[in-house]
Amino acid sequence: MDPFGIRLGEAVARFGPVCVGIDPHASLLEAWKLPDTVQGLRQFAEITVEAFGGHAALVKPQSAFFERFGAAGVEMLEDVLAGLREVGTLSLLDVKRGDIGSTMAAYAQAYLSDCSPLRADAITVSPFLGFGSLTPAFDLAKRTGRGVFVLAMTSNPEAGHVQHAVWEQETVSGAIIDEVAEANALASAGTFGDVGMVVGATVGEDIADLGLGERLAQSRAPLLAPGVGAQGATVGDIGRGFGAAAPLVLPATSRAVLEAGPDVDALRKALQAVQEEASALRPPAPLD
Secondary structure, three states, X not given: OOOHHHHHHHHHHHHOOOEXXXXXXXXXXXXXXXXOOHHHHHHHHHHHHHHHOOOOOEEEEEHHHHHOOOHHHXXXXXXXXXXXXXXXXXXXXXXXXXXXXXXXXXHHHHHHOOOOOOOOOEEEEOOOOOHHHHXXXXXXXXXXXXXXXXEEEOOOOOOHHHHOOEEOOEEHHHHHHHHHHHHHOOOOOOOOOOEEEEEOOOOHHHHHHOOOHHHHHHOOOOEEEEOEOOOOEOHHHHHHHOHHHHHHEEEEEOHHHHOOOOXXXXXXXXXXXXXXXXXXXXXXXXXX
């Protein structure tokens, strides 16, 4: 496959930057009048894949909401990923894995190898055991043309105690941003590098206070920004808060779109409304 950053740039050029989630939590199943069972999960998954496949740049299943049903739920997650592949839609599996050594290598094999039934186009990972602990995921993703999104500045209120902490005159978030920028320095030419970051849509003030906007912009990282809609953030907040990095942002929305279900057309209209709003976040011209 072409490198992930190249494929993501092509998808964003076609559909806009919005990443839409598939989050089958119990309250949504209830709202859709579906049972909180494997059968309800299957119906939810089939509807969302039909609604979003071929209509979004990036679709993000949240692994936990499938895992809660055990082996049958994981099998359903495999079907979701396969369904997105069949229609050529990029998948970002939200698993937030982070470990060391052979365990991290096993996680990488589970989600980034060509032969795994759980393979996705990209995954989320946690760097808080040390950025270098993620090397097995970066190496395998590079070999298979896949992407990795590193948690950097998340939107939960507890995050600042860790992510804004200063070590050797640098914040943890700032160090992660610099590591990602270095990883992307040798990436294929294009709008995006192959290594992205998760930066919450609600943390614009923190970006400004810590002076990280320009460093984010220079990282070439696609910036997954959860929190649009249900958590109160807007595309306008992204434009103001992310500054020079705003064109790299992939606004992530889940409940705000999924609440329009279970009708497929209604889901697509809800997604399209967010996509139209996000069209103001123009990506920069690809590098030569």
